[in-house]
Amino acid sequence: MRIVIAGGGLAGLTLAHYLNRNGLDVAVYERDADIAAREAGYRIHINSTGTSALHAALEPRLWELFLATCGMPSEDMLLFDEQLNLRPGRDRSATEGTGVPADIPEHLVVCRSTLRRILYLGLEKAVHFGAKVTGYRTHLDSSVTVLLEGGATVEADVLIAADGINSAVRAQRLPQVQVADLGSRHIAAKIHLTDEAKATLPAELFNAFSLAYDADFTGLTLGPLERTDPASPLIAEQDPGFRREATADYALSIFNSLPDLMLPDDELFTADPDELKAHALQRVAGWHPALVDTVRLWDTVTVQALKCRSCVPVDAWEPSHITVMGDAVHAMSPALGIGANTALRDAHTLGDQLLAVAADDKPLLDGVAGYEQAMRDYAYHALRMSAFVGQKVIGHLPLPE
Numbered sequence: 313m314r315i316v317i318a319g320g321g322l323a324g325l326t327l328a329h330y331l332n333r334n335g336l337d338v339a340v341y342e343r344d345a346d347i348a349a350r351e352a353g354y355r356i357h358i359n360s361t362g363t364s365a366l367h368a369a370l371e372p373r374l375w376e377l378f379l380a381t382c383g384m385p386s387e388d389m390l391l392f393d394e395q396l397n398l399r400p401g402r403d404r405s406a407t408e409g410t411g412v413p414a415d416i417p418e419h420l421v422v423c424r425s426t427l428r429r430i431l432y433l434g435l436e437k438a439v440h441f442g443a444k445v446t447g448y449r450t451h452l453d454s455s456v457t458v459l460l461e462g463g464a465t466v467e468a469d470v471l472i473a474a475d476g477i478n479s480a481v482r483a484q485r486l487p488q489v490q491v492a493d494l495g496s497r498h499i500a501a502k503i504h505l506t507d508e509a510k511a512t513l514p515a516e517l518f519n520a521f522s523l524a525y526d527a528d529f530t531g532l533t534l535g536p537l538e539r540t541d542p543a544s545p546l547i548a549e550q551d552p553g554f555r556r557e558a559t560a561d562y563a564l565s566i567f568n569s570l571p572d573l574m575l576p577d578d579e580l581f582t583a584d585p586d587e588l589k590a591h592a593l594q595r596v597a598g599w600h601p602a603l604v605d606t607v608r609l610w611d612t613v614t615v616q617a618l619k620c621r622s623c624v625p626v627d628a629w630e631p632s633h634i635t636v637m638g639d640a641v642h643a644m645s646p647a648l649g650i651g652a653n654t655a656l657r658d659a660h661t662l663g664d665q666l667l668a669v670a671a672d673d674k675p676l677l678d679g680v681a682g683y684e685q686a687m688r689d690y691a692y693h694a695l696r697m698s699a700f701v702g703q704k705v706i707g708h709l710p711l712p713e
């Protein structure tokens with residue numbers, strides 16, 4: 313079975329590892345020029361849904377390397393008002409994961425880019441960089457021709473779209489899937505966790521991902537990543553770029569606001585980082601001093617504006633030799649921090665189905681159907697929960713009907 317994956321993000325690379333580890337060959341086509349082509353990434357929370365998928369996919373040494381580069385907070389998320397008073401707890405069921413053996417931690421935090429580098433290790437021959445997938449053609453014998461930018465093509469028996477929220481393959485395979493602008497605007501930045509920065513910020517902000525927000529749904533988040541084992545020999549044997557990134561402690565900080573209070577889009581998305589930081593500082597001027605300090609500590613070169621978007625669930629579709637996973641089909645509001653976890657779950661679920669197909673336990677279309685049915689159930693649930701909580705704490709728009 314020729315398995316082609318479009319997109320070498322967290323979902324695509326985890327699936328490639330899982331299949332490789334169980335004896336199946338895959339080819340991944342990734343538009344980036346190389347694994348370090350983008351800036352150093354942001355911190356993501358991984359719950360037991362994500363860790364069980366990674367544990368199943370990674371060889372023991374890579375799993376240990378992953379753990380060494382993670383942080384292990386004691387809580388997942390705390391909510392505050394703008395004066396840093398704790399808000400009432402919330403329903404944690406959506407972020408708790410699916411449950412795993414006791415030796416896998418419930419809460420891990422990791423740098424997305426470091427995890428992606430780890431996922432690339434061992435897949436050097438399978439991943440083709442600088443290869444943007446633009447679409448595909450299907451044939452009467454059920455085979456698929458994958459189209460790459462520049463005119464090259466690749467033949468496949470199954471094509472898996474793991475190419476993120478703007479997926480070209482999804483646009484062709486499931487044109488009915490809409491990506492909605494949820495109306496909230498974010499300015500994200502990194503804070504380098506030097507001793508000085510840590511001395512400035514209160515300890516209560518360090519054990520979890522914190523979100524402080526006011527009555528207008530203007531919010532400020534802080535998500536620290538303090539590595540568990542930066543001196544690990546497994547990190548020491550990696551290349552200098554990996555070592556530098558995987559040992560640096562930082563916090564992800566995001567200022568969010570509704571559009572009528574934020575800079576207009578044409579200014580927001582063209583402003584330089586200094587202007588974005590100045591806007592956030594001006595907007596939190598009357599907030600608790602520790603929260604204002606978090607914005608002061610932003611590393612200006614890392615500041616960027618983001619839109620909050622979500623895929624909109626659609627009715628079940630007929631399975632085919634082209635399927636979809638991760639943000640390509642269920643990008644969701646960031647309110648619960650479960651988009652990557654759901655993408656990793658796809659890798660586990662689809663991987664199991666493809667292994668059953670390879671073992672002649674079922675035909676390919678039955679395997680794809682089994683995966684897609686399960687994925688729609690859990691991923692649309694996660695997506696709707698994220699949108700619901702995002703309305704309550706970020707104040708963004710509901711999903712369109």
Ligand SMILES: Cc1cc2nc3c(=O)[nH]c(=O)nc-3n(C[C@H](O)[C@H](O)[C@H](O)COP(=O)(O)OP(=O)(O)OC[C@H]3O[C@@H](n4cnc5c(N)ncnc54)[C@H](O)[C@@H]3O)c2cc1C
Binds near residue numbers: 446
């Ligand atoms: C600031 C921020 C914080 C977040 N925090 C969390 C969190 O705490 N927990 C959590 O679970 N989730 C979090 N998320 C969501 C999470 O990052 C995504 O859900 C996850 O990265 C999706 O993985 P993916 O592999 O499906 O897509 P992506 O990570 O988007 O990967 C897609 C890959 O496909 C490649 N690609 C794109 N187009 C093409 C093409 N045409 N051809 C070939 N390759 C292509 C891209 O270069 C990329 O490598 C956060 C997101 C943001 C923005």
